[in-house]
Amino acid sequence: MATLSPEERAALRDSVSRLLADHSAEADVRRTMETEAGYDAELWRKLADMGVIGLVIEEAYGGAGAGPVELELVMEEAGAALLCSPLLASGVLAAELLRALGDEDAKTRLLPGIAAGTSIMTVAMTGPRGEWTEDSIEVHATEQDGAWRLDGVADYVLHAQNADVLLVLAHAANEVLAFEVDPALVQIKPLPTFDHTLRLARIGFAGVSARRLNATGPVWDAVQQALNLALVALAGEQAGGARRCLEFTVDYAKSRIQFGRAIGSFQAVKHMAADLLLESESAISAARNAAQRLADGADDADAAISLAAFACADAFAQVTATSIQMHGGIAFTWVHPAHLYLRRARADAQLFGPPSEYRERYLEQLGA
């Protein structure tokens, strides 16, 4: 995987940061989250032009050919700005699954569209409990005369309502296989989400015809590879969100006056801020470390990713929850942005499995 020089990285980060400052400010987020699609088509196109959507897609397929380290940095900015978009679903999870499967025909047909932002793709896998495990897959595939049909349900599918191609994992006779499905053939029920900047849907499959994707190795390994990259991206989003939320909370503590002085001068408030700084900086360290270990193909990459998964989830949740308390009444109002960050933090902490699951995995990866 190609990686950029430190200067190129900084430039990429700056340009994403500036784009999001202009087009994903609080008012933009609030407007976008109330739309049905849940993302801004114009911003999506700009992100594509900048190379962000195809960031980790190989250059041969229209992408920028960057790696986890660059992705994590960009996601820090996305998290800070509460970007509403199918980036994680399409440019990260689906694109990486296609790469990991190694189906050359599918890559050639599908990846350039993802990278250009003209096609949105998502991965349908989780069952009714929303778990990313092989056992929880509730879609079953049957073959007749060389034609595959799918039956069952995939739940909590990211941005399924916006997708024009679905990548579906299904149980076949005694293995998990990957399929490409036309969303026009399935029943897609958008789900009301606590995080209004998120889009989830439930997909019903009833004898739907599907194109089987070839895999150069076990399909489940490919899923793990895609999930690992998605976890790194999510960790970056959480770390960036935590840092931004702490920034505006500290700014408020400097300007809000009670008892004749800034509330941030009270140790009761100041000490909360200091504790949150430890959380948010630790999240940044964990997310960047996971990205670097994955980029290096290190033996301990899995453990580094598990660590980032729960450390960043917990940090984002704690920073956003405490932020509301530190603000007081103003952050209990709908018009204040603090609850938008809390909602995102709570969503991110469940999206690919809860922190407790990653703590358990971390221990297993350490040999316990």
Added chain:
Amino acid sequence: MTQEISDGDEVLREEVRAWLADNWKGLPKPQPGAGGAGWGASAEQKAWLRKVVEARWAVTRWPTEWYGRGLSDAQARIVEREFSKVGAPGAGQDRTNLWANTLLAKGTPALKARLIAPLLCSEVGMCLLYSEPGAGSDLAGVRTRADRKGENFIVNGQKVWTSGAATADYGMLIARTDWDVPKHMGISFIFLPMKQPGVEVRPLHQITGESHFNEVFITDATAPVENLLGELNTGWSVLQTALAYERSVMGEGARGPRSGALEAKSEEPLIALAREAGVLGDPVLRQDIARVIAYKRLNALNTARAKADLAQGTSSPVMSLGKLAMSRILHEEAKVRTAILGAGSLLEGPDHPRAEDANFLTLNAYFTSIGGGTDQIQRNIIGERVLGLPKEPEVDRDVPFRQVRGG
């Protein structure tokens, strides 16, 4: 990171190597027991350090009139690397020797001439006379007094938490020399000779049962005027210089991740303990164990990131978080160790080493969360210096110290 190696650097490297090859023959292992490790150098060590100092390898960044060579930091690191390669001590003291650095920066010519070489050779022992029973977190509230009488200061008062006081030749003392100005403005910084009748050292008994610290009672002790560092009544700023050296030495000691791919190389002690106790399968304990291991790992990652930032010339907020993080690690690890042992933690003594470990850690964790500035003071520092939050109003600010409440 790549580093340009110039010809001059290569000549320097060769010079150090040749000198070490000619002179370094190793040192006998320090005798265990007898007063604890670390305090007091052996005769062989002192002789070696004297050699290093005379050959100008001890403080290469310093000016030539004080045993230095005026080298750049990068060049000095070359010298230090060669010393560390062969395991020879004594180089890099311009980074690590708190006493000598403070003295060089702020001492009178007479005191420097008398003590710098002996300090670099570990021929004189030192201790810190900062904290007092009535001046802990509020260090500027010291009430030990130093009154000028002829060519001497007469010192009276009490100091506490002094390690090495019993063997020290000098103590770096902060004492009040003007009671009619606000607290920070009436303090002076003095090298107090410890071996005199007016200085009485009594060991403190810690909650762990150990005695690493002392109380020092000072009654009409004397220090010559030339032992004053900085100007009279500017001791607070001298102290800041000394504390900065102390912190940078502590920062040097902070360990990053053990150089990369070691996420799962050797088994974590907590996992080993739980395995031995037969509770590694307990799902609640597993969550707690994972949390504590993560705290440790995150702190190591933070430290590594801060160092990388510093190396690139950008300051990092992360360095100041280390002490707070370490407090949490120690207290939480103590809790988890106790939970793993359960009723076993009720016991103590040599037949119960696991309980001894858990119970010792439970108590000794306060060494970090109180010592060197409590967690609460540390949170103030982070809040004010890193996040830029305003200070609490101080009721003793701008008040002559004589009128300030103590106790």
